[in-house]
Amino acid sequence: VYQQRVSRLTHSLSVCVIAVDWSGYPSSEFSVLRASLLCDGRAIPLMSKVISSRYQNNSAVQNDFLDQMAAAIGKDKQVIIVTDAGFRSSWFHPLRSLGWDFVGRVRSSLYFQVAGDEEWQMARDIVSSTTVRYLGFGRLARNASRDCPGHVYTVHKRATGRKSSQHYPRTDRMYRKNARGPWLLFTSLMGYKPRGIVKTYSRRMQTEQNFRDEKSERYGLGLRASQSRGEKRISVLCLVAV
Structure with missing residues (x-):
């Protein structure tokens, strides 16, 4: 489902600027690895993977996530991955092997x-x-x-x-x-001009806004109030939310 979504949202783009980030989802028990297409206004969620928080920042999980996204995007586009300081330096190696650019x-x-x-x-x-x-x-x-x-x-x-x-x-x-x-x-x-690099990184905050939209009980979908506790159920809610 996610790969079809990624393919449809990116097929007409020559350049894809994508923010990748981790977040507790909807609490500290689980974490979600999210890729979001950066554009004007809110970012558009592309792919999400919900796992136990003990696997957060796991290199194998991240590499598998990138491979799935690469298969959906194809090789005819320039892809720029934007990440915060939570990712280790080893994160950049699989991006280079895929032929993608990065700003971190x-x-x-x-x-x-x-x-x-x-x-x-x-x-x-x-x-x-x-x-x-x-x-x-x-x-x-x-x-x-x-x-x-x-x-x-x-x-x-x-x-x-x-x-x-x-x-x-x-x-x-x-x-x-x-x-x-x-x-x-x-x-x-x-x-790129220096200001262009900073502007590209600054847009990463759009994905933080998406997380708040989904988890907030007052302003969003209220996933924090969900009674679901299993990883598979949380994954389904995550798919429905995007």
Whole structure:
């Protein structure tokens, strides 16, 4: 069903910009791996896979998900995958093997090296400003099995000024801390202006809006109120929701 949906939604497109993300679904017991087509306004969900949360960020699950999506999209399109810092550096390797491009945020603890520099740097140590800066072509991760080439950009986004109601103080603090940190973006794209790279990554938030649309009891479909507890039942609800 999902492969038919992906094929129909992408068959007329020459370029597909797709955000891939994990989320608790509808609670922490299960997780969903979601691919959404980024467009004007809300993103359009393409594929979803609901599994036990203990398999979240599992490489085998992610690679199988990508293979299914690749079979549905075909080889005649440029595909750009957009991901946040929750994905490990090894995530980029299967994307390259599929011939796809990527734009991803690098987690603060990862090392990278710009071509021409002898030293490796940690993402958290980068000093950035509100002006997008191209650091150069480089490599991500010192581990040879995870080493990946790409272009490195950095920018520090201004705070939005939103005020939280502190329903989940510890979680809110964690997200605020991550949001305040500079963005270190890693991409395979060439020929793009720095602002274009940042704009492409910024659109990733559309998929977060989709998750809220489905889980919120007040503003969405209210999946949190569902009495279903089995993985298969949750998967069916996920399919109906999109």
